Amino acid sequence: MSVAYTNGKIFNGEKIEENKAVLTNNEVIVGVVNANAIPSQYRTEDLKGFTLAPAFIDMQIYGGNGKLFSQDLTVESLKATYEYCLTGGCAHFMITMATNTIEKFLQGFEVVRAYWEQGGKGLLGLHLEGPYINPVKRGAHLANCVKKPTIQEVSLLLEKGKDVFKMMTLAPEQCDDAVIKLLQQHNIILSIGHSNATYKQALDAFNKGIPAATHMFNAMSPLQHREPGVVGAIMNHPTAMSSIVCDGVHVDYAAVHIAKKVLQQRLFFITDAVAETTNGEYQHLFRGDRYALPDGTLSGSALTMLQCVKNAVNHVGISLEESLRMASAYPAQLMAGSMLGKMEPGYRADFVVFDDALELQRVYC
Structure with a gap:
């Protein structure tokens, strides 16, 4: 299944960005794109303004x-x-x-x-x-x-x-x-x-x-x-x-x-x-x-x-x-080849979502 996580802030591994979306396919990250560039075949997951980061x-x-x-x-x-x-x-x-x-x-x-x-x-x-x-x-x-x-x-x-x-x-x-x-x-x-x-x-x-x-x-x-x-x-x-x-x-x-x-x-x-x-x-x-x-x-x-x-x-x-x-x-980094912990193509699409007070909202995994 292809899912786009959007309408929130995205931690891309370096910084937290707005107006972005994370594209995933079959629980694997495809990439991070502008929120207005989500391909039509992707189902959208509304982050409700919260922050998404690697789990x-x-x-x-x-x-x-x-x-x-x-x-x-x-x-x-x-x-x-x-x-x-x-x-x-x-x-x-x-x-x-x-x-x-x-x-x-x-x-x-x-x-x-x-x-x-x-x-x-x-x-x-x-x-x-x-x-x-x-x-x-x-x-x-x-x-x-x-x-x-x-x-x-x-x-x-x-x-x-x-x-x-x-x-x-x-x-x-x-x-x-x-x-x-x-x-x-x-x-x-x-x-x-x-x-x-x-x-x-x-x-x-x-x-x-x-x-x-x-x-x-x-x-x-x-x-x-x-x-x-x-x-x-x-x-x-x-x-x-x-x-x-x-x-x-x-x-x-x-x-x-x-x-x-x-x-x-x-x-x-x-x-x-x-x-x-x-x-x-x-x-x-x-x-x-x-x-x-x-x-x-x-x-x-x-x-x-x-x-x-x-x-x-x-x-x-x-x-x-x-x-x-x-x-x-x-x-x-201690686990060679784990494909975990980063917001990069090919990595596992496991995410944590939290609000501005750092209170948990959801975990996707």
Whole structure:
């Protein structure tokens, strides 16, 4: 079906324009044209004066709408998470499991497959955050499951997780080069996180092809003048990207501003959102603007992707256009050939629509 989205403002990836229309055919973008040049065969979709932008992408979310995936390994849990994502303009998500048993991860792989087989939408794959992290920086992760990797165990994850296991957060100082290379050979997106690496160790890892870091500032060795740590390595490396949790709780807005000033187009948003659960290995308790463990340890956010954008604009001073890129085009860069996150011909016609107050109006996907 050919559809033209018109009578609104269009974010074309660079700027927000009026009197334009987005042409799509069979859920693929054909192009952006003047509003008075829509071909007659296109059905028009009235945007009612609102702004249309590429739908958001969340590379790290653990659950939503009361369902924490690692505690409720069901297709219904993934459906609930997808519905939660949509409330914040996010059409694509990487379901995330924090440090756990290998058996739990293997169960997660099978549930993701079942979700896809049943026609489930939006799910990009599984992001394993751990278990190969540094116990010193484990944060809310399960201490008894943190470990160093073996080739045998990683090979098992790669075999059983084929086409499902897409991303891993790890501490490079805990992993042999052979493990890193094996994961890279299978096109797993690697990200440094929950790491106490020195500046040199982190820089070496980036230079060996690890493209990103996980939730900048949180659970990583800090920037200090005698040991710049993981934070310093992210800042000083020319291409390393990093996610950040823009809620003012995980990271103060001034620190987000500093990170953005240094990293520029290398910084992108994640929600790091969890769901409340009071039983099982992970117990996340809702605390108004965050989630915490029973002992008070910060364990996840209550964000949506649109709220990340809103916070960046209203509290950090990042332009709306750049904030939109941080929620779509930039995370998409980690996934080679995804055809997501841009308003360009050939890209997926998945859109978020919002008003001038940055309140969600609709998601097309």
